[in-house]
Amino acid sequence: MTVDTPNPRLRTFGSRTAGPGRPVYVVGEIGINHNGDLGNAFALIDAAADAGCDAVKFQKRTPEICTPRDQWDIERDTPWGRMTYIDYRHRVEFGEAEYRSIDEYCAKRGIDWFASPWDTEAVAFLEKFDVPAHKVASASLTDDELLRALRATGRTVVLSTGMSTPKQIRHAVEVLGSDNILLCHATSTYPAKAEELNLRVINTLQEEYPNVPIGYSGHETGLQTTLAAVALGAAFVERHITLDRAMWGSDQAASVEPGGLARLVRDIRTIETALGDGVKRVYESELGPMKKLRRVRGDLASV
Numbered sequence: 001m002t003v004d005t006p007n008p009r010l011r012t013f014g015s016r017t018a019g020p021g022r023p024v025y026v027v028g029e030i031g032i033n034h035n036g037d038l039g040n041a042f043a044l045i046d047a048a049a050d051a052g053c054d055a056v057k058f059q060k061r062t063p064e065i066c067t068p069r070d071q072w073d074i075e076r077d078t079p080w081g082r083m084t085y086i087d088y089r090h091r092v093e094f095g096e097a098e099y100r101s102i103d104e105y106c107a108k109r110g111i112d113w114f115a116s117p118w119d120t121e122a123v124a125f126l127e128k129f130d131v132p133a134h135k136v137a138s139a140s141l142t143d144d145e146l147l148r149a150l151r152a153t154g155r156t157v158v159l160s161t162g163m164s165t166p167k168q169i170r171h172a173v174e175v176l177g178s179d180n181i182l183l184c185h186a187t188s189t190y191p192a193k194a195e196e197l198n199l200r201v202i203n204t205l206q207e208e209y210p211n212v213p214i215g216y217s218g219h220e221t222g223l224q225t226t227l228a229a230v231a232l233g234a235a236f237v238e239r240h241i242t243l244d245r246a247m248w249g250s251d252q253a254a255s256v257e258p259g260g261l262a263r264l265v266r267d268i269r270t271i272e273t274a275l276g277d278g279v280k281r282v283y284e285s286e287l288g289p290m291k292k293l294r295r296v297r298g299d300l301a302s303v
């Protein structure tokens with residue numbers, strides 16, 4: 001009897017699995033691009049599901065914890081009128097009723113959803129749902145309290161590594177443990193310039209963490225560099241998505257619109273198929289061209 005040894009480089013996301021040899025797990029990052037409007041969130045879920053994404057992602061904050069106290073009362077102009085920063089933070093945050101609707105809608109569309117909690121109360125909030133994973137935003141990589149709370153959930157944790165040093169990443173991996181995590185290369189500028197994407201870090205991370213799948217969270221404009229990340233072996237890809245790059249909100253301009261998202265997922269699927277298994281072989285389909293084009297024919301059976 002043969003016993004299957006679990007592959008230490010695979011991670012579960014609900015019913016899907018990510019890691020080497022598996023389809024790239026593609027995430028449409030809604031973040032707060034819904035601008036606090038459930039209709040926008042549903043339209044973005046539709047765009048991601050229609051494009052063939054595996055999941056959509058949100059950001060969940062407890063505004064009083066995540067907003068520095070000295071920023072609360074600063075007034076700003078918003079599409080909903082002039083308001084204090086803390087009121088604005090509440091305006092773009094969904095509560096339990098909205099997430100229940102999102103949960104139902106995603107199930108109906110056959111797409112996963114999860115979020116990056118930015119504080120431990122947000123972790124407890126998300127744990128009310130059967131999410132397939134949690135994510136640590138690059139900005140939270142040094143928040144040991146948050147990392148410990150996430151480790152305790154036992155779920156897959158995606159750790160984004162933008163704005164972080166190798167030493168900080170090593171420490172975060174120690175706190176989270178390496179068994180359940182997926183590391184994401186990222187550059188935390190919006191939009192990120194090509195000369196600062198440094199995509200070869202995907203390989204550097206893979207060498208340092210051989211038993212951890214490596215992914216890519218991109219904030220660049222355009223799609224080609226994200227496709228290059230897939231060609232370099234990214235097992236997970238996340239891009240911000242928007243209904244319209246001109247919409248109000250700090251992340252909209254560096255996000256991908258529905259048409260671009262559909263092209264991105266289509267091309268990721270082509271690349272992952274085209275990468276193959278690395279074993280050199282002569283395909284049956286090459287025999288015709290070989291017969292026609294090769295002047296000196298070797299005996300296939302003897303070489």
Ligand SMILES: C=C(OP(=O)(O)O)C(=O)O
Pocket residue numbers: 058059116135136137138139160161162184186188217
């Ligand atoms: C900001 C986030 O992630 P990243 O650092 O990958 O952009 C996030 O997931 O909320």
